[in-house]
Amino acid sequence: DQQVKQNSPSLSVQEGRISILNCDYTNSMFDYFLWYKKYPAEGPTFLISISSIKDKNEDGRFTVFLNKSAKHLSLHIVPSQPGDSAVYFCAASRRGSTLGRLYFGRGTQLTVWP
Amino acid sequence: EPEVTQTPSHQVTQMGQEVILRCVPISNHLYFYWYRQILGQKVEFLVSFYNNEISEKSEIFDDQFSVERPDGSNFTLKIRSTKLEDSAMYFCASMMGVAQPQHFGDGTRLSIL
Numbered sequence: 001d002q003q004v005k006q007n008s009p010s011l012s013v014q015e016g017r018i019s020i021l022n023c024d025y026t027n028s029m030f031d032y033f034l035w036y037k038k039y040p041a042e043g044p045t046f047l048i049s050i051s052s053i054k055d056k057n058e059d060g061r062f063t064v065f066l067n068k069s070a071k072h073l074s075l076h077i078v079p080s081q082p083g084d085s086a087v088y089f090c091a092a093s094r095r096g097s098t099l100g101r102l103y104f105g106r107g108t109q110l111t112v113w114p
Numbered sequence: 115e116p117e118v119t120q121t122p123s124h125q126v127t128q129m130g131q132e133v134i135l136r137c138v139p140i141s142n143h144l145y146f147y148w149y150r151q152i153l154g155q156k157v158e159f160l161v162s163f164y165n166n167e168i169s170e171k172s173e174i175f176d177d178q179f180s181v182e183r184p185d186g187s188n189f190t191l192k193i194r195s196t197k198l199e200d201s202a203m204y205f206c207a208s209m210m211g212v213a214q215p216q217h218f219g220d221g222t223r224l225s226i227l
Contacts, residue, residue, distance in 0.1 A: 032213055043118070043205050043218035044157070051213070089157065100145070100209060101170055102216060104157040 003027045004092050006105035015114050019077040023090030023105055026071065030092040032100070035064060035075045038087045038107070047088075048075070080112045116140045118219035120206050126225045130195050135222045137189045137206030145209040146189045147216060148181065150174070150202040157205065163189065193224075201226045 005024045013019045021035075031052040036044035050057040050064045050073070057064050063076045077084055090105040119138040127133045139146050148160040161171045163181055178194045189208075193200055203223050207216040 034215055036218075041220070043120075043220045046215040046217060049215055091157075100212065100214075100216065101147075101159045101162055101172075102149075102157075103159070106156050 003030075004090055004103045004105040006088075006090055006108050008108050009106070010109040010111070012111045012113065013080045015082055015112055016079045019075075019080045019084065019110055019112065021075040021077075021088050021090075021108050021110065023073050023075075024071060025073075025092050025103075027092070027094060027103075028071070029094040030103075032093045033064070033066060033073050034091045034093075034102070035062075036089040036091060037084075038089060044089055077110075080110075082112050082114060085110055085112050118206055118208055118217055120204075120219035120222050122222060123220065124223045124225070126227060127196055129198055129226050133193050133196055133224065135191045135193075135204050135206075135224070137191075137219060138187050139189055139206065139208030140210070140217060141187070143208035143210050143217075145211075145216075146181075146183070147207040147209070148191045149205045149207065149218075151205065151221075152199075152202040160191070196224075196226045198226050200224060 034049040035047045038044045048059050048062045048064050050066050055066050066073045087107040089107045091102040093100045121136045146163040151157045159172050161175045162169045180192045182190050203221045205221045206219045209216045
């Protein structure tokens with residue numbers, strides 16, 4: 001199942017700089033996208049979401065951009081902080097799945113160094 | 115902040131035995147889910163549950179699996195006859211309403227020997 005892909009398994013960024021995490025999807029029926037953060041021994045924690053009717057959603061340091069024509073979304077974290085170091089998962093759900101079954105990417109390990 | 119609670123955090127079981135994983139979803143949420151993550155693989159959907167019945171299940175969720183909401187607060191996943199390949203992290207999630215984010219518990223690590 002490769003409907004949601006995160007092609008970068010890891011990303012290393014200096015504190016204060018921007019972190020950009022990328023996600024691609026193949027299913028054009030997806031209309032709701034989410035980013036989750038996961039620390040070891042914890043469950044995924046919801047960060048931010050975007051509906052397919054928008055191309056940008058912002059919440060504090062976190063912004064998600066959606067490019068529907070490219071089937072691509074990205075998460076920007078500005079400024080990055082050491083506490084942001086975690087695995088970030090992209091997830092999507094599709095029209096017709098009203099109860100929101102999520103399809104996950106493999107995750108990107110973000111490391112923010114001082 | 116309300117959270118999804120899962121017990122136990124780690125379950126070790128002999129192959130062929132039954133296991134029940136327990137979850138307490140967020141109290142005003144109406145939609146409930148189980149996912150699993152086998153080591154090194156993606157988080158995979160198992161089942162969704164609404165209005166006291168299964169609304170969707172994946173191909174993984176075969177006859178050995180069942181879910182139940184026995185009372186107003188608990189949501190359980192039962193695996194009837196465990197196999198080695200059932201070893202995984204199992205996550206429960208709940209959601210308040212349609213097109214809302216799902217909130218996850220910290221998971222139960224299931225180890226089948």
